[in-house]
Amino acid sequence: MGAPIIDDELWALIGPLLPPPKPRRKKYPGRLSVPNRAALNGILFVFKTGIRWRDLSTKLRFGSGPTCWRRLRDWQRAGVWSALHELLLAKLRKAGELDFSRAAVDSSSVRAVGNGRKTGPNPTDRSRPGSKHHILVDANGVPISAILTGANRNDVTQLLPLIDAVPPLRGVRGPPLRKPKVIYADRGYDSEPHRQRLRARGIEPVIARRRTEHGSGLGKVRCVVERTHAWRHNFRRLRIRFKRRADIHEAFLKLGCALVCWNSFRRTEQSF
Structure with a gap:
């Protein structure tokens, strides 16, 4: 290979x-x-x-x-992966390929081989240990922020933390963007207190409600986040969590978001 x-x-x-690398010793540098x-x-x-x-x-x-x-x-x-992600988001915004007028949130569960921090019994996998990737994307499916939790954490608990984790989106003149105008989410995020908190931040929540008939129509705008999950799962280390250490898996999660942004940026360059 x-x-x-x-x-x-x-x-x-x-x-x-x-x-920078650590300075080598003058005597016995190895x-x-x-x-x-x-x-x-x-x-x-x-x-x-x-x-x-x-x-x-x-x-x-x-x-x-x-x-x-x-x-x-x-x-x-050292924050290298977060800095790389923020840099690529700025390049996408400068190229006009970042649409933060609306955003979508969703999560995906992955099996964890063994226990560790930020794992929990996965209710969709016979309570086996697992983790959950929570992600917020823009209107084009570009990953803006991502959070790792145990698989037993409810999606709605990470709605506001995902918005708080949005980095300053630079790339053009003026103040950086920090929040979308509209948030789209499925029934897992149905919570009236969270709707009120989003409105207090100037964000309009469009969240499907539980115990209602299917066919809310949100699928046509939320499909981008499902596609982003599929992009990230091309990296095998994000399909299964092999390491007990949460910081190593979080590094892979941030690296995956950065590489998705890089691929989007390369497609933009090739279109010109």
Whole structure:
């Protein structure tokens, strides 16, 4: 299998965001550290294929599995993936491909191999351990914010946190965008107190109500968030949670959102 070498354009965006390497000791400096680009290739290989870290081969121009794992952990702590996501959102807005006049929210559950932080009994999988990805997208399906919780958390509990997690959307002159005008959601978000809180923030809630007939008509505007879930599930590490550590899975979740934004931006460039 060929190595998924990161292209030069994306590397030009990620490289400046990475923290500088630790200075080497003058006496007994040890082996040279793995280049950041090689480690990032290893991270992407694991992210896309789902293989175990220890099976990562250095023959494919990657670092070792433990080295790539440590870089992923350290870069998550440094906020690299969040900064990359915010940067790509600004580029999409500058290109006119970000429509935040309305947004849609939804969640998807994934099985967790073992327990750990932010896992819980999945009511849709015989109460096996699982996690839930909560996501907010714009009118085009671009992921704006994402949150990881246990699979037993109700969707409505993450509605306001998803809005609070929206980064400042820059890219054009004027103040950055921080909230959509309209929120679309399914019956899992039906809550009158949450509707009132959204209106207090200047956001119009369009949420299907429980115990009503199907056919609310929201599917034609909410389909974009379902499509975004399908895009993210192309990355095998987001289909199943293998690690007990929540910060590692959250790093993959943020990286997945950033790569979806990057793919959207590349499609925009190719259309011109």
